[in-house]
Amino acid sequence: MTAPPTTRADRLPEPVWATPVWRAAVHAAHGMCQCAGLCGRKHAASGGQCDQYQGLNGLNLSLTEDGQVYCPRCFTAIARAFAQAAATAKASAAAERYPQDDLLALLDDQD
Ligand SMILES: [Zn+2]
Numbered sequence: 001m002t003a004p005p006t007t008r009a010d011r012l013p014e015p016v017w018a019t020p021v022w023r024a025a026v027h028a029a030h031g032m033c034q035c036a037g038l039c040g041r042k043h044a045a046s047g048g049q050c051d052q053y054q055g056l057n058g059l060n061l062s063l064t065e066d067g068q069v070y071c072p073r074c075f076t077a078i079a080r081a082f083a084q085a086a087a088t089a090k091a092s093a094a095a096e097r098y099p100q101d102d103l104l105a106l107l108d109d110q111d
């Protein structure tokens with residue numbers, strides 16, 4: 001005895017590599033790409049949010065570190081933006097650290 005599916009998420013086609021975390025995130029998103037412009041495209045034709053969904057033409061949504069799911073096209077652009085942000089954060093962290101290292105070196109010199 002099985003209840004009929006009530007939402008699209010209940011009958012999502014899944015990739016063979018689907019993990020519980022991926023499945024939970026995709027179901028929470030109702031199988032839709034969560035992009036609302038983060039990829040750099042406006043998705044104006046679909047009301048400001050990407051209209052790609054799990055299983056459409058065999059596509060699989062990808063899970064990002066923050067638990068959002070995106071279609072391959074948005075994911076590629078967003079992953080690049082994340083990498084860029086991480087690189088920028090790393091660079092500014094390094095920039096903040098070096099003056100401090102210099103200060104510590106100065107303090108060491110005074111011993
Ligand atoms: Zn998308």
Ligand SMILES: [Zn+2]
Binds near residue numbers: 050
């Ligand atoms: Zn997008």
